[in-house]
Amino acid sequence: MVDYLWMWSELVVRWVHVIAGIAWIGSSFYFIALDLSLRPGKELPDEAHGQAWQVHGGGFYNMVKYLVAPAKMPDELTWFKWEAYGTWVSGIALMSLVYYGAASLYMIDLEILDITETQAVMISLVGIVIGWVFYDGMCRSPLSKSDLRLALAGFVFLVLLAYGYGLIFSARGAFMQMGVTIGTMMVANVLMVIIPGQTKVVTALKAGEQPDPRYGARGKQRSLHNNYLTLPVIFVMIGGHYPAVFATDYAWAILALILVIGAVIRHFFNTKHKGLAPPWWTWIVAGLLTGCAIMLSQLGAPNAVYDRTSHASPEALNSASIELVIERCSSCHAREPVWDGLAFAPKGIYLESEGDVLRHTNDIFWQVAASHAMPPGQVIWIEDEERAMLAVWRDMVNHGLVGRNK
Ligand code: HEC
Structure with missing residues (x-):
């Protein structure tokens, strides 16, 4: 009976995690696409930034974005945050049930580093926090004056982290640790930056004050980062079920390629949603890099010869x-x-x-x-x-x- 309870709890948590993730990523894709498709309209009020017309579910929607905010706050506001929080809470629960609960099988490789189960779990948790603190620091540093420079620094940071975790955890543990680290950065962007900024804007408006436009800009930067990280983070979650991806010598390099592939594919859609000519070259780059990833997964396999x-x-x-x-x-x-x-x-x-x-x-x-x-x-x-x-x-x-x- 206990076995069945254990198995079912894992299944139910996984179910919730996938559903929350779909809701979160779905709304993230939707809002980025909506944001990029906004066009000015003469009939709009002064505070409006732009509008989009959409058709769905048998009706037409006229979406208007107000930047920083409308002149008068509406009585009711729908916030988008529980999708992100739900994904994280269920994700950590799943990590605990599967990985932390059997750390000696899922996280530790004594040939790599001789650590106890408790040490593995502590390093994993502290690593997740450090990952966020470091990334958040980069976003607040002068690096963030240029989106491209920040993206490059973030990329190098993640690849170094992936390499470093490969020296601590088992191949499988290191791979999933990266997934959880990136996922946590994304959720913390919502919890620590986007929602608090938005709350300050709402509070200022209700008090009849002029809200600081920096909050809007900061929130938008973080939500763009989240948008570029969605494809890689999902790859890691699925890739953890494919041994030739995570349990090879070059898992960290494959992850680096996936970060770029995910980013160029998002670039394609973001440009297209802006109404500009779609950059088709991104698919060629994505295809070539996928070819490199396939080669790396084979090159990193156990490479002895059978006599x-x-x-x-x-x-x-x-x-x-x-x-x-x-x-x-x-x-x-x-x-x-x-x-x-x-x-x-x-x-x-x-x-x-x-x-x-x-x-x-x-x-x-x-x-x-x-x-x-x-x-x-x-x-x-x-x-x-x-x-x-x-x-x-x-x-x-x-x-x-x-x-x-x-
Ligand atoms: C110490 C226990 C242990 C030993 C020894 C072990 N396995 Fe496993 N095996 C596991 C665990 C735990 C899983 C589940 C992994 C997961 O959750 O994806 C697993 C999963 C598998 C799977 C299914 C993978 C999937 O995702 O469907 C195969 C196939 C497999 N093992 C083959 C082997 C082979 C072959 C050996 C011997 C060379 C071996 N195992 C030795 C614990 C073990």
């Missing part, structure tokens, strides 16, 4: 491979795992018998031969030569030389 003379025949290689998998994997991937703290086989994958192993040749390839993802955190050692052997074995099984069809 074909070490097994006399394909059958001998087949037996050796199956034996290896059962020996190194079945303490966790069993109908009744013996690994401390595991109630059932992770992801329902059993690797206890020849039949089990042959059923999962491709999964084994991605987790063990194309990356260092399994065993998690290298808690059980596998030589790179053995990983290379499994790649050759998988090819043979897939070509019907040994295994399933024999």
